[in-house]
Every structure is written in C-alpha cells, then in structure tokens.
Amino acid sequence: MEVLLLGTGAADGIPNVFCACPTCTDHRDRGELRTPTSVLIDNRLLIDPGPEAPRQVSRLGRDLIGCTTMLVSHAHSDHLDPAVLLHRSWVTQTPLQVVGPAAAIEWSANWLDPAQTSVTFTTLTAGQMVEIDGYLIEALAANHHAYTGALCYHLGDGTSSLLYLTDTGLLPPATLKAVTGRQVDLVLLEDTFGTASDKGDQHLNLVAFATTVAQLREVGAIGANSRVVPVHLGHDNPPLAELRQAMADIGAEVLSDGAELRLP
Numbered sequence: 001m002e003v004l005l006l007g008t009g010a011a012d013g014i015p016n017v018f019c020a021c022p023t024c025t026d027h028r029d030r031g032e033l034r035t036p037t038s039v040l041i042d043n044r045l046l047i048d049p050g051p052e053a054p055r056q057v058s059r060l061g062r063d064l065i066g067c068t069t070m071l072v073s074h075a076h077s078d079h080l081d082p083a084v085l086l087h088r089s090w091v092t093q094t095p096l097q098v099v100g101p102a103a104a105i106e107w108s109a110n111w112l113d114p115a116q117t118s119v120t121f122t123t124l125t126a127g128q129m130v131e132i133d134g135y136l137i138e139a140l141a142a143n144h145h146a147y148t149g150a151l152c153y154h155l156g157d158g159t160s161s162l163l164y165l166t167d168t169g170l171l172p173p174a175t176l177k178a179v180t181g182r183q184v185d186l187v188l189l190e191d192t193f194g195t196a197s198d199k200g201d202q203h204l205n206l207v208a209f210a211t212t213v214a215q216l217r218e219v220g221a222i223g224a225n226s227r228v229v230p231v232h233l234g235h236d237n238p239p240l241a242e243l244r245q246a247m248a249d250i251g252a253e254v255l256s257d258g259a260e261l262r263l264p
Helices: 022-030 053-059 083-089 102-109 173-178 206-218 240-250
Strands: 002-007 038-041 045-047 069-071 096-100 119-123 129-132 135-141 151-156 161-165 186-190 227-231 260-262
Touching (some): 022 240, 038 053, 053 083, 102 119, 206 240
Parallel strands (some): 161 186
Antiparallel strands (some): 129 135, 135 151
C-alpha cells in the first residue's frame, strides 16, 4: 500500500498567512507549507477531498485520473469540497464512489445532476464495515462535532492497514474497543492544538496525542513496527525542530506534505 500525504496541516495550514507566531515564522523562513490534511492511497483512494486537494495532487506531479473512491471523514469545509465532484463531471463519467457520514454525502450529492449515475454515494455510521475498491473500511466514532457526526477509519487491503484518526479529541471507548488487538502498520493521528490547553476537547494537543498513542499501544493497535505520524497540525504546535523532538519522545515521526509511505 502506498500512502501519499497530500497535506498534513489543519484547516488554516502552516503558516497561517495572518500570523507571525514562532511556528508560522519558522515555516515561512524555511519555505515549508503545510496544507489541510488529505491522503491519497495507491493513486485510487482519496481521503478527505478538501478544497486544496486537486492542487495538492498537481503540485506533487500526480493526478486523480485513476481515483475510484473518495472517503470523507466529515462535512467540515477543510475536509470536503463537493465542487471537486462538479469539476470531475466536466471531464469524465467513469465510476466513482463517495463514502462518508450522512451530512458529507448529502452535501456532495447536491453538487451533481441527479441524472448522473457514474457517482455512487454510500453513507456510513460508526461501527459499519464495507468492502470498497479492494479495501476493507471500518467507520469509527470520532470525538468531534460536525453536523451529523465525524468518523475516523480503519482501512486495510489484506496485506497492509492503517488508522486515519482526524478530526477527533480523545478517542471514544467504542473506538478503542473496535481497534483492540488489531495492530496496524500506520497511524495518522491528528495534533491540531499542540501546546495549547484552552481550546476545547474536539481536537488533540500534544498531551492528548501522547495519551492517545499510549492507549492505542495498550490495546494492541500500535505495535513495535507501527509508524505513528501526526497530521492536521496547527500552528499552536512548536516550530519544527522542537515538534520533531516532542514527537520522537512519544514514538511518532513528523513528516511533510508530499511524504510517501510504502506499507509492508
């Protein structure tokens, strides 16, 4: 399984163009740009088709010609821009499946002519498991307010597997139970709030990130060979050098937009 990190940032990315904090300044000075979190798997499954996803793909020299599935975590605008479906409809009518929670599906369907049948929509709720495009996808409950709810995902192709855990605060007990004993190769875990402790419980900060990693290790979802990568990084995190050290202490590695991971 090839996992391409199209974007690793939170909604406003890093740097936020209106901000002069140390982290935004650090990224600006080094010329690094973190765009909203989105992931392309095997060039055919796009997770969270946000408004920057098409340009993220193009900047990396890729395309979505072979994309057959779009998997949406929730209907917040940095994770879903249904206009991508409209733009796609102008050039192709090849089959595409769009999968996600009810609000995301309803919003997406409204952007297409009902007569168009090349795009099919599948609504998921936490606990459901579906096999799509060669992947077994399980919807997991997220701790995040988003219209009809937000979902995290366990995804596998029979050989490799990953957990996609954004946007969420500390994982609900049902989610920890669902992944118990199911060691994955990769965990993409959000860290929106960094060192902030006063921004609510709908995202993780560094303390909650470490707690979540420890919980996933305890239930056997993270093993000795599992890679843990923070995503949905906001500028409340420290500058890169400090963040890398903080994540290394937790057993995680900080990667940039465009990083390619090949899972065993």
